[in-house]
Amino acid sequence: MSANVNTSLPLEYQTEQSRLNILGFWIFLGAEIVLFATLFATYSVLKARYAGGPTPNDLFEIKGILTETILLLTSSFTCGLAIFEMRRNNRNGLVAWMIVTLLLGAGFVFMEITEFINYVHEGATMQTSAFLSSFFVLLGTHGLHVSMGIGWATMIIIQLIRRGLTPTTARKTFIIGLYWHFLDVVWIFIFTFVYLARMVG
Amino acid sequence: MHNHSKGFPLTHVLGFIASLVLTFVALGVALHTSLSYKAIIWIIGSLAVVQALLQLYMFMHMNESEENRATNTINIYFAIFMAIILVAGSVWVMSFGM
Numbered sequence: 001m002s003a004n005v006n007t008s009l010p011l012e013y014q015t016e017q018s019r020l021n022i023l024g025f026w027i028f029l030g031a032e033i034v035l036f037a038t039l040f041a042t043y044s045v046l047k048a049r050y051a052g053g054p055t056p057n058d059l060f061e062i063k064g065i066l067t068e069t070i071l072l073l074t075s076s077f078t079c080g081l082a083i084f085e086m087r088r089n090n091r092n093g094l095v096a097w098m099i100v101t102l103l104l105g106a107g108f109v110f111m112e113i114t115e116f117i118n119y120v121h122e123g124a125t126m127q128t129s130a131f132l133s134s135f136f137v138l139l140g141t142h143g144l145h146v147s148m149g150i151g152w153a154t155m156i157i158i159q160l161i162r163r164g165l166t167p168t169t170a171r172k173t174f175i176i177g178l179y180w181h182f183l184d185v186v187w188i189f190i191f192t193f194v195y196l197a198r199m200v201g
Numbered sequence: 202m203h204n205h206s207k208g209f210p211l212t213h214v215l216g217f218i219a220s221l222v223l224t225f226v227a228l229g230v231a232l233h234t235s236l237s238y239k240a241i242i243w244i245i246g247s248l249a250v251v252q253a254l255l256q257l258y259m260f261m262h263m264n265e266s267e268e269n270r271a272t273n274t275i276n277i278y279f280a281i282f283m284a285i286i287l288v289a290g291s292v293w294v295m296s297f298g299m
Contacts, residue, residue: 030280037284041291192249
């Protein structure tokens, strides 16, 4: 399906197939928004059901949460720079920024796992209360997305190194870029409503 | 949509700086002001929405595809609409009898 090729467009948009794949990925992201909305809804309903267990005041510490936020936000920025380099046809720049992005992402996952381990040591497990069940499911789903994104992007980087920048590898890179930015968008709402809003006063 | 981007990624840098500012303003409002709880939720919620839109347009270039711009936009805004109904609807329904 290489009909309707338009070489005046950026590499990742040149073939009809690529344009449809990118559109299809946006539709998937629409479904992801709804998936995360169900988890946010669950958290919002159950957020005050502590069952005698720890509350946000006992658990949340702004320093670690802010570090996670900055790590993910910066990784979203470097991922944007990677796509920017791709559009300048600079494969090495693209690969370098993608690696920086993944290192920041790995830092985020490490911080989050450390945070969870600390909570469990303080007696806050998934089984402790409805608040913590919904908390761990929402945060865990997001963390799992980031972890899978790291694995996915690693495979894309290997393809970029072995095959170079082609309309196909450019499209795949662009799509993982959309996915990565989306995870940062979800985190903005986690940061705001799961953490900040519970630490007021 | 630019095939050959210029040397400096201006939109990305601006988007990044704006995101950092929004994050720290939200943090400051939530933890270091004595506004009412309701006011704080509205302010930090609005800041989050602004930052999300910034990511969608400045980093993800949601409206750059000439061919699929309308489909993309309708799809994402419909998903956002569903998200609001799900969250606000659940909170509203479950607020009865509390």
